[in-house]
Amino acid sequence: MSKPDLHTLGPLVALVALIVLGALLNPAFLAPGNITNVLARSAFIGMIAVGMTFVITAGGLDLSVGSMAAFLAGIAIIAMNAALPGMGENWGTILVGMGVAVLGGLVAGYLNGALITKARIEPFIVTLGTMGIFRSLVTWLADGGTLSLDYGLRTLYRPVYYGGIGWITWPIITFAIVAFAGEWIMRHSRFGRHVEAIGSNDRVARYSAIDVNRIRLMTYMLLGLLVGLATVLYVPRLGSASGSTGVLWELEAIAAVIIGGTALKGGTGRVWGTVVGVLILSLIDNILNLADLVSPYLNGAIQGVIIVLAVVLQREKRIAEER
Amino acid sequence: MSKPDLHTLGPLVALVALIVLGALLNPAFLAPGNITNVLARSAFIGMIAVGMTFVITAGGLDLSVGSMAAFLAGIAIIAMNAALPGMGENWGTILVGMGVAVLGGLVAGYLNGALITKARIEPFIVTLGTMGIFRSLVTWLADGGTLSLDYGLRTLYRPVYYGGIGWITWPIITFAIVAFAGEWIMRHSRFGRHVEAIGSNDRVARYSAIDVNRIRLMTYMLLGLLVGLATVLYVPRLGSASGSTGVLWELEAIAAVIIGGTALKGGTGRVWGTVVGVLILSLIDNILNLADLVSPYLNGAIQGVIIVLAVVLQREKRIAEER
């Protein structure tokens, strides 16, 4: 029992180090406003990364999530704008948009999962393909430009991102719920066990009467659902979607998962680790913006160095253990 | 013996289908000029993808190759411009640039490989980190703009991309040599054998007195070297480097490797397959330019669909075989 704890401790150490660094560089870092900002911002990638943890733990991969988010945001906005004349400027209309995003996410996840499990194509290829497809579709829907939500609806919808209970805004609350639920499912549910078993050795899983394809498919659908949920929170932030929405989110989500200690080859999922990984990535950005560095051109380099260092911190422990 | 053949046949079928499609869409497709163009421009990704085949076969991954190419192109240009006043406008100066690119590639590959094998950090994280680092560095070197090779040198250097023996230009020749050599090394050399063994089961390889870390490191260095070589051919084509050089090449290279039938989890490397994969990807772009399709916004979608279809073609065979 002591082992997993040690293992998730690694990224936690990196997180704490970053927080200390941030506080030293700029006292404004620990101001409630900044904390709210960072947490709320982390929520999109965070929810997606929790879903990605399941996909990767089951031995899969999904490169399409960023484009999927853009696409879902696009169709949600189109749906709300279309429903507006009939339904009026009210929560009903917004619920239509939310429904479209979440259902669309499920369908998109199903599409990825079905191609992977039924047509038996490598996840990398399938999701590289759908990544291009979703991105193209949203650009096409937006006519190369931006899809914007009707101004009145936006005003109504806005508090979903900015509002909340005190400084704990809805994205933070949602992210927290998703993280807890994800951790619970991974640790305490049959589904979580099956996911780990499949990623660990899918033949053993099959010989244990686990419907491997169904579980795999479900991980992609869960991820799609969470991408949809992330979109529901994304749309009220800026009220728009375009071909450049969610670019590289997939990389960030996968990086968060792996920084958190989930193995890329599957078998062990650490939802807490993923949450820590997401926070590490958000904090790096935040700190880089708050501190005055040599040149903003070098932000990417510093980011790269910190990511690697964060993982070194956690790996050192493992080497000692293994011989 | 018949099985590997069948397996590489899959992508070949897709390639032939694409060629037929291209010829039907536009007779100019088969004109020598177009063939030269397509082959020559496949050369960059092609050489990188051959190197990537080794890295992936040994169970690794490298996300940094696109940024690395940009960085190498940048320092090669800086080196040539710096050498120009002293050495004059001649091949000596260009050789300096070439040397810098190739050596730089080796060093960059060593850096990736050493972090992965010595510090034992996941390849995904290491190369995600160095991807950011290389990209930042080239942006910084270029001061956010473009690094340009001196005009006179460029004129001298240009034939390295555009010249050759008849319509077979140097990039085509180099790519062909790299592909043959890569195939030979994978099939017939001890190194290739060990790479496959490590990717298949690194414990077994270790027990067989194979220096696993050394071989892994060498795959990254080989890849770095090939990225350097690709850069040597890239610079005379565009004469410049910037922060947007080589963006997403890593994804294209990995996709080519996997389309070609090499497993992402390692163990079996198919260099021929990779070559076919690269050609498929280049042809898709070329074909999209041959005819006027619905909307340029949808290019990405068509590309995605074709990539998935190309792999379906090859997977069908495998399923039939296995069950």
Next chain:
Amino acid sequence: MTILALQDVSKSFGPIEVLHDVDLALEPGEVHALIGENGAGKSTIMKILGGFLDPTKGQVLLDGRQVIFGSGPEAEAAGVVVIHQEFNLASDLSVAANLFLGREIGGWRLDHAAMRKQTSELLERLHSPIAPETLIRDLSVPDRQMVEIGKALSRNARVLIMDEPSAVLTHREVGTLYEQIDRLRVEGVAILYCSHRLDEVAHLADRITVLRDGSVVRRAMRGELDEDSMAAAMVGRELQDFYPPKGQPSPEPALEVSGLSVPGRVRDVGFTLRKGEVLGIAGLVGSGRTELAEGLVGLRAASGEIRVNGQPVAISSLRDAFDAGLAYLTEDRKEAGLLLNKGLRENLTLATLERFGKFRLDTVAEDAALDKATGDFDIRAPRRDMVAGKLSGGNQQKLLLAKTMLPDPQIIIIDEPTRGIDVGTKSQIYAFIRNLSAEGRSVIVISSEMTEVIGLADRVLVMREGRLAGQVEGNAMTEDNIVRLAMGVAGEAA
């Protein structure tokens, strides 16, 4: 003139010491057998000798001088070669590539032809007709073991250490193995041999060391110990009645199979399993016994008619089979049986999680199940929270057995039930199987150990080349009759 020896060696994993002050000496031209219960520490000793583990205390002596092997390959360079209990083959590579891994023939260009040729020759010497180009992953378990043996033989060892080499072999291949061992003995090689087949030990060993709970409890020379006293020394008490008395199957059929075919592997097999019956299935390697079982329980695409308790059932997945009351224990423990990097509890309950909580998994109930299984099947784990892969081989097999029994099936198909299990536990398992039949359940035992099938089963089906070659029953259940059927030599069988 000892070649390799252990002096006062102890070994601990974490806080637990599994070997206590062991002394062991290997002489040239001698077969030294190491026997002991599951988890006694045999594999650990072999790994220390082979350089794969460092002793916590004590020394390894090579030619009388202390050596510290940094790694397995280092020991191999000194002439100490190990055949591990687990396979050490790269499954994506061909047989020839595996045999020569790390020592490929050829200069710049590998000499494929020479390696193929030498591989063929070696396999021929082992009477194993495997094509050198075949990928390991396409080989059956016994064939893989033959490749392992071939690999070790090709190393020109001074000391050859074999950890249960015969456990996954069938009759005929075991003979080949003995041949090779005799040849090596004559050549002056020192051999350390570990096995749970005591007849084999009696036949092969010049010297026997018995291990119990990590300590040497008995040393003997050839002929000093018979099988019974070996067993007694191992378990520390007398064992009685190895095979339990046979039962009284009811005439009522539990499972009726007709026209079962697995494309390319099994053709048109039909049989009836009665309630309370233990039915053995024998056959040579590759005769299709495993495929028959896997086809039956929905793990392979199969056609044919299956009736359970007289009712036709459609089985297209293992889940369907579970629902019909069938369970299957795979012969491929490492690849299909257990998640080696997961805990014991996770492994035990993996196939039956729905019994442990509707939403939240009840880990308390799971732990209770593990306690019960540990008792019922005598699973010896130094720590409850260890991963399954760190259990000794035999204890892994027991865990797998416990996992298979957990759904409480009415019809149990067990493929190689006692692979790598010590004698003491074996009799426990036999008694357990008999018990199941006495409760009215039915058991199919697929085994390559002829004596086991004969001793345990009420009736034996023999398969040959994917077809049912016949069946033997009662007094006709003799090794001779079964072998005749299995090899297709005309006989008097029914």
Next chain:
Amino acid sequence: QEEAEKKVIGVSIPSATHGFMGGLNWHAQDTIERMGKVYPNLEFVLATAGDSAKQVSDIEDMMATRNIDGLVVLPFESEPLTAPVAAVKEAGKFVTVVDRGLSQEGIEDLYVAGDNTAFGRVAGQYFRDNLEPGSKIVVLRGIPTTLDNERVEAFQAALEGSEIEILDMEHGNWNRDDAFTVMQDFLSKYPEINAVWAADDDMAIGVLEAIAAAGREEEMWVIGGAGMKEIVKRIMDGDPQLPVNVTYPPALISAAIEMTALNFVSNAPMTGRFIIGSQLITPENAEQFHFPDSPY
């Protein structure tokens, strides 16, 4: 005109990776459609590229397989496109270069461009004229490119000598989300900001949102750029947070395509340089910059 032979015009532009380019893509397609109807003997080939190498490939393909007679190109980057476009010119084709000039003079027949220096300068002058000395501002930059450098340098040059302090500059990559994040962090970092130069209307939207979320609308105003319709509308409505805007119309691609088309259908040779200067959009003149039908 009846028996005029068929002419093919290739159009090569960067793909729609941010708002401005999206607008430009839309205008390009729109114009092509229009021209195709007006002049049936003209055929257009449109290709969009995500990087310079792809754009060079596109141009090669147009030459090798589409047999173009004229080329309209908006170079992704100047340097890498110079030689390939020169090759097109040497093959005797009519070449129009849009917006980003090639790095060598005299290759193109026709040059249609906005004025990046003016874009930065006009904005800078507005800051200089409308802020008290000692005021503090922050700047959001675009994707690191030469063009972004030109704008920012011109902006800084225009402020030179004034007592306006640039607190900080970060890259918002002409992206709403990135700009939002950067601005949030600027707001955390600096308790006092008097104005923001967002340099692009997409970024301006993100910036405005961040300011609103922090409740600091009263404290500062924002200048974007390029004349996005939503922003122009707000200027028309006299939004105090958005006093003015600087034009950089994506429609300049339309002018370029139209003029190139004219070159083939009329006898008047269309050559020369057309620089579309950057103008200040104010509430007074905003009406004439508002195109409700454009997607941008």
